[in-house]
Amino acid sequence: MxxxxxFRSRRIAxxxxxxxxxxxxxxxxxxxxxxSIQFNVAAAQLGNALIDFSTQSGVQVAVADADVSRxxxxxxxxxxxxxxxxxxxxxxxxxxxxxxxxKTVAIRVAAAAPAVPAVLRTSRPAATSAAAAAAxxxxxxxxxxxxxxxxxxxxxxxxxxxxLAGDSLYQFILHHATTHFxxxxxxxxxxxxxxxxxxESICPVTLGLDKGYNDFLTARLRALAAYVGAPLDADPNCRxxxxxxxxxxxxxxxxxVMNWAGRTLGVRYPHQTEKTLANSGIHAIxxxxxxxxxxxxxxxxxxxxxxxxxxxxxxxxxTNTGLNxxxxxxxxxxxxxxxxxxxxxxxxxxxxxxxYISVLVLTHVQTPDHCDPxxxxxxxxxxxxxxxxxxxxxxxxxxxxxKALYYHNTGIGPTLSRDDIQINMLRQFQGR
Amino acid sequence: xxxxxxxSQGEGGxxxxxxxxxxxxxxxxxxxxxxxxxxxxxxPLEHVVSDINRYSVRKIVVAPALLQSRFTxxxxxxxxxxxxxxxxxxxxxxxVDQHSNGILIQSRDxxxxxx
Numbered sequence: 080m081x082x083x084x085x086f087r088s089r090r091i092a093x094x095x096x097x098x099x100x101x102x103x104x105x106x107x108x109x110x111x112x113x114x115s116i117q118f119n120v121a122a123a124q125l126g127n128a129l130i131d132f133s134t135q136s137g138v139q140v141a142v143a144d145a146d147v148s149r150x151x152x153x154x155x156x157x158x159x160x161x162x163x164x165x166x167x168x169x170x171x172x173x174x175x176x177x178x179x180x181x182k183t184v185a186i187r188v189a190a191a192a193p194a195v196p197a198v199l200r201t202s203r204p205a206a207t208s209a210a211a212a213a214a215x216x217x218x219x220x221x222x223x224x225x226x227x228x229x230x231x232x233x234x235x236x237x238x239x240x241x242x243l244a245g246d247s248l249y250q251f252i253l254h255h256a257t258t259h260f261x262x263x264x265x266x267x268x269x270x271x272x273x274x275x276x277x278x279e280s281i282c283p284v285t286l287g288l289d290k291g292y293n294d295f296l297t298a299r300l301r302a303l304a305a306y307v308g309a310p311l312d313a314d315p316n317c318r319x320x321x322x323x324x325x326x327x328x329x330x331x332x333x334x335x336v337m338n339w340a341g342r343t344l345g346v347r348y349p350h351q352t353e354k355t356l357a358n359s360g361i362h363a364i365x366x367x368x369x370x371x372x373x374x375x376x377x378x379x380x381x382x383x384x385x386x387x388x389x390x391x392x393x394x395x396x397x398t399n400t401g402l403n404x405x406x407x408x409x410x411x412x413x414x415x416x417x418x419x420x421x422x423x424x425x426x427x428x429x430x431x432x433x434x435y436i437s438v439l440v441l442t443h444v445q446t447p448d449h450c451d452p453x454x455x456x457x458x459x460x461x462x463x464x465x466x467x468x469x470x471x472x473x474x475x476x477x478x479x480x481x482k483a484l485y486y487h488n489t490g491i492g493p494t495l496s497r498d499d500i501q502i503n504m505l506r507q508f509q510g511r
Numbered sequence: 512x513x514x515x516x517x518x519s520q521g522e523g524g525x526x527x528x529x530x531x532x533x534x535x536x537x538x539x540x541x542x543x544x545x546x547x548x549x550x551x552x553x554x555p556l557e558h559v560v561s562d563i564n565r566y567s568v569r570k571i572v573v574a575p576a577l578l579q580s581r582f583t584x585x586x587x588x589x590x591x592x593x594x595x596x597x598x599x600x601x602x603x604x605x606x607v608d609q610h611s612n613g614i615l616i617q618s619r620d621x622x623x624x625x626x
Binding site: 124126127129130133134139140141142143144145146147148177179180181182183184185186187466467468 | 548550551552553554576579580581582583584585586587590592593594596597598600601602
């Protein structure tokens with residue numbers, strides 16, 4: 080409470096003045112940021128590294144925790160001007176700093192890696208070949224465009240005991256891997272996943288945004304799939320079975336999606352397909368899973384030959400037991416269609432959207448309208464999270480779940496039960 | 512660098528466990544009180560502002576919707592004006608000088624909670 084009075088009044092006057100100004104003091108005199116200092120910032124979580132940077136340089140640092148909490152830093156050692164050391168710490172993070180006043184920097188997601196613009200150039204998906212739009216290898220294409228975040232998957236901060244308390248993990252798993260259709264055998268085992276082989280290896284394509292964004296999203300999905308061990312089709316010219324479509328007019332797209340699903344994936348019963356696909360509209364990000372019930376023989380066969388495909392929506396408005404009457408064990412994912420209404424995702428960054436979609440693609444989620452104690456990127460579009468801070472990227476829980484889901488995945492293997500997943504996730508968290 | 516201090520300042524002890532509880536007991540961070548520079552990793556604004564208010568006669572008030580927004584970084588108690596300005600860069604907030612009623616941090620759209 081005791082503070083130096085003469086400074087206090089001046090400081091407050093200064094604060095008041097600055098509040099009334101537009102803080103345009105970016106171009107102040109030669110300064111702290113140019114001063115060369117011997118830095119010794121160890122590799123750490125980025126937030127901690129920034130604090131070390133601040134302590135050593137005297138530059139006040141401010142950042143929203145959500146923007147740094149999942150990031151790590153390699154640190155910086157040696158004599159550098161402060162601004163250069165900070166640039167090194169932020170390299171590859173998709174963050175940038177801006178000057179505030181004399182001694183302060185604000186760090187935020189780079190302005191050029193912005194929210195998805197409201198009006199996007201929307202291409203016609205049916206006419207675009209997968210090969211033309213297929214992304215280059217993860218990392219390559221996106222990093223060529225410095226405006227986009229890095230696709231590299233960083234290990235997020237592990238969950239707290241509080242987040243894992245009670246049956247938190249069980250609920251989390253329930254909502255991440257199931258089929259919500261009562262007739263299915265979802266309770267015990269047979270959790271749907273990509274099982275590998277030609278028919279069930281992920282070959283994603285993103286359409287409807289500018290090329291840089293399309294490529295980033297595809298590359299990020301590939302990076303996440305590789306990180307968790309999901310089967311990926313390595314061929315960049317592969318025939319796509321994951322189609323992510325951005326559009327300002329989702330309804331109009333449905334016809335094309337339906338045709339594509341029917342033709343490419345061999346989904347049967349087109350009239351029922353139409354009915355299922357009509358369940359769009361409300362949600363910014365809508366999707367459907369093409370699931371297969373083939374057994375082990377599904378490997379190395381075309382999806383069209385699997386014989387028993389089904390189409391299940393991410394957000395069922397109508398409880399549909401599936402096009403083939405349900406009741407089967409749809410243990411394999413053979414295709415995913417995601418339709419993003421660009422008019423409804425304004426304000427999210429492309430990185431956030433990419434992570435949300437990637438989780439939808441990698442596991443057959445239950446209608447993602449839950450809010451478990453253990454945070455998930457799926458909370459983004461949940462209506463039940465209230466004022467809780469929404470994640471901006473894939474969470475530790477999501478990644479641990481997906482790793483567990485694909486832990487055994489060599490294409491053939493024991494069906495995974497929720498218990499298996501839970502044990503495996505706990506084992507991963509115990510390393511924290 | 513302040514390294515060897517024990518986390519004896521008592522600031523962290525009485526608080527409920529936060530999501531980033533590991534940061535709350537980092538002795539280096541807890542010891543930051545000593546030199547008037549506050550350091551936070553993932554701390555709710557509510558706590559950050561309550562710390563700052565100990566140093567300042569002009570009280571800062573945080574709108575309820577923003578109390579749980581998590582801040583990472585440093586606050587120099589001699590430079591709160593710039594910190595408030597930076598806050599507007601990193602969160603969707605406005606900082607409003609209410610003169611005798613202190614300084615209010617509120618959601619930018621002023622319509623309460625946003626996503």
